[in-house]
């Protein structure tokens with residue numbers, strides 16, 4: 257996975273590559289799918305959600321320019337895999353998940369890997385972030401937003417980086433936002449498909465009728 261899917265496609269940050277080599281991805285997928293854990297694809301997890309394709313996790317993590325000790329907010333804990341990768345790099349992560357069942361499973365997995373010193377899992381609507389814990393040096397949204405969530409942008413530290421898939425529920429563009437004072441520099445980073453961000457800063461519940469996409473996206 258690391259050599260072919262990540263390094264072979266241009267992921268260069270050695271800390272990201274090492275973390276993804278170290279975190280056992282099979283722990284984060286449903287047990288009947290463990291033989292696909294290192295495949296080049298997103299996989300379905302509980303309550304109709306998905307664990308992202310390894311390349312997408314690597315790309316988003318690299319875009320954050322993670323360093324040990326950095327404070328990171330993740331919106332959309334899902335399986336807990338992205339949070340585990342960030343913690344394996346040494347980041348201190350707050351991750352928010354709207355489904356309590358997923359949050360509980362993620363906590364159990366992170367505990368098994370002894371990563372709970374670095375990761376706090378919270379249940380709730382993360383689409384408006386965590387203003388009382390701001391500023392964050394990095395924010396990663398692992399669900400599709402209709403636009404760059406302004407509330408999250410405002411919670412970036414100076415020079416902080418926000419990575420968020422922006423678009424329709426069917427197709428998004430990965431967007432990197434870097435804060436320079438009151439200015440926010442946005443750069444696009446390619447097409448992607450995520451399950452929708454639901455909630456105040458995301459899509460309204462009624463707007464999301466489609467079944468989420470679990471197939472393979474060839475970029």
Ligand code: SAH
Nearest residue numbers: 332334335337338353354382398453454455
């Ligand atoms: N990062 C995850 C993948 C997340 S899938 C991983 O590594 O496995 C997207 C997740 O975002 C889903 O679990 C979904 O329930 C959650 N989600 C969607 N809207 C949310 C919101 N407003 N607040 C918190 N979590 C949300």
